[in-house]
Amino acid sequence: MNAPEQIQQLHNQVAAAATFFGETFPEIHPNYYPGAAAAPAAPPPPVDQNTAGLFSAVQLSRDVPANVQADLETASRCMLNLTSLGTTYCQSRAAKANNPDLLFDTSVWKQVLVNYPLLGPFSFQNTGYKKTIRGVELSSEFLQSILGFATKGPLLGAFQSFIGSFGQKISAGVDSSSKPFHFASNTVFIDAQQVGNTLMVMPHLKMYFCDFTSKDRKVYSSCASATLIDVDLQYIEVDAIWNFELYKSDATVRAAFDKLVGASAVNKIEEATTFFSDTVS
Structure with a gap:
């Protein structure tokens, strides 16, 4: 494919995305750009931290040249804006159908990902495990694994503070009712990799859609009692x-x-309140 054909393909991708998302966001529909008057826009909905899940942006490259750092920041901004677009679209679908579970429906998100411009091929991998943990351990252990990196040193304090309130929401969701608790995360990893003599910026999208049930067990001893949670976790990992x-x-x-x-x-x-951002390398 020559350069003009590639550029035209990119324009086609963006136009197709505007058509797909245009029902929710009329002002981005192709009929309104470029140069035409924008359609009236509804005010943005609030970010529902109780249902929208966890969002994070992690820069994996430290001490890079200033021009590369500028590209890393631009790429991060693009990915966060793209994630905001997809999340708002799914929230709108869920609200119209009066079905909050649509926000975690992978069939809906597959449609969104297919219409993300410039996104490469993505994979859906089903995984699961069973484990017994103390209730207070769920937030830190589980969310650290979802973020995909170990929190060490200076980052640990910031991360632990960040997940504190969100862990309470999870603990409230995994109660003795044994009903499935839904959870989703969107993580943007921004990295710069050496290709020949050039540092190339590589934005990486990782998403998790989780369904888990739990049962409480009260454990007694001569010293004290403790509540353990038997967690049965099934999750789908998306990588792109x-x-x-x-x-x-x-x-x-x-x-x-x-x-x-x-x-x-x-x-x-x-x-x-469930957004976290930092540099880890």
């Missing part, structure tokens, strides 16, 4: 790479993409 280099390759593609993810009706996941 976003092509930042293609985003950089053409100014008109960047403008169309930025208009797509900048819809005024899109919520901002950074405003959620």
